[in-house]
Amino acid sequence: MLRKRFFCPKNNIIIGFLLVVNKFIVCQRHCWTTFDTKENYKILKELDDRYANVRQNFHDTVGGDDFDKEMLMALLKNRGIAERALHDAEGDWTVIPAGINLGGYCMMKLPTSMLFFHRMKLRNNTIFRITELKNDFKNLALHARILLNDLYLFGSYDVTTATKPGVLGYEPSFGQVEILLKNVKYTVEGRYRLLKNRLNIEMIVSELHIPEIMMMYRNKNSTEEVQLKEKNIAEFSQKLKADLDKWLKDYFNDYLMHYVVADDKNFEKYNREKTEVLNKFTDKTIDKIVNRIHEIKANAVRLPSFTIYIAHFKEIRLRDGVLRGLDNIYRRAITTANTERDYTFWNVDTVVGFSDLKLIYRYDAILKSGLPPVTGTLILTADELTAHMRLTSVIDSGDTDLSFKFLEQRKPESLIVEGPANRMISNFKLILERHIIAIMSNTLMHNINMLSTISRCVPLLTAYTGPKDLDSYNKIDENDNNIDDNEINNKNVNQGNEELQRSSIEQPQTDKILIGTTSSEPVRSN
Structure with a gap:
């Protein structure tokens, strides 16, 4: 009976369909770029096992509950003030700035407008609670959980209307805004480096969770509080996290500067071998990324177009945008790694740099007088940009x-205005400094983050194919931005299909979450 059912035509169709789908899924899976993580993890696992006793002895000698307690008490006593900051303030901790500068080129997208922030600071005297502080010297890691009760961001803003994608209306409108971040949970993992009997934090890997966000406009007539979601302040939270990471890294490295580790030749040998393996693996990974960038021609990336309506001009159009230099990527820190979820996932982290990035737009400033448009080129040059690069691997498969994730720009960018507008710079200096540079800088950061898709079958980076042919300024394609959106939407659909197909093979791994658990019992509060 079972044999007859097996050979019935209907079941044959179903079985054949499943075989075709399975074959298609496997083919799609193979189009993802691989990085030999499984082989390198085995090498490091064997290294860890071989030096297991050495690692445990080092932890017992250097670390322990006493070390953790001393570090915690020092952090609370010093109020989290790094020695270098206290030195710059000539010993007066009350004049130390908060250090969180969200000004410059920070934007927030609202339903019908864009807010451009400048001179925005985190209020001093922020209160924090430490719910966990623990060192694991077997794996050269520091784990901490910090609750930042209330973060008050206060500063100035400039608003521009945004009715549809790529179209902005600029009318000078300024004000002050206060953003309150409540019950912020900051989960930290510091990666140690041992060098000449000295420990220092090489990098901070963290997660920032902001459950409640309130915003209020502080003008003559202050508005009621408006509740926002985390996605509304995505740019804020990224910069905030990067600055919080820098704060903790500076503090702990200043604290460890006075701490000398006893000689342990065996552990130093282990640490040197592990670092060498990880650095070689990362360098090969970067080479693969560069080759992939060249393969999809993403060394020149097409950028969306913008139209800005502004006083003094009928409109300013930014078109034929191109970003060059994403392939100028290099490793600028040692590589560290860890495992999580009971050895389910393996994370490899490092800091990479980008040099000689150029973001170029052609502009058309169309005058209200009816005279021919002012045309030319805007060239934004950025150097020494850094980003956090992470490889997360499923150990079994x-x-x-x-x-x-974009971190910071170590050198200020420079903007060159070519064409007749260079002689009329005073007419649109404000829009140039506050909006156009902000748009170009955020576009640059966005495309660095989009390198995360470079290993996928359909990366979300569109190759630049050259300037569009225009018979006259009246024939500028106002839908150019929408064309880019459609291309990205199509890629998102294809990428979504690939991820669904991939997840059908990796069902046990589909619920991966890279957020640490929170502790309900505070250890100390200040």
């Missing part, structure tokens, strides 16, 4: 996800 070796499947790997790549991510990039």
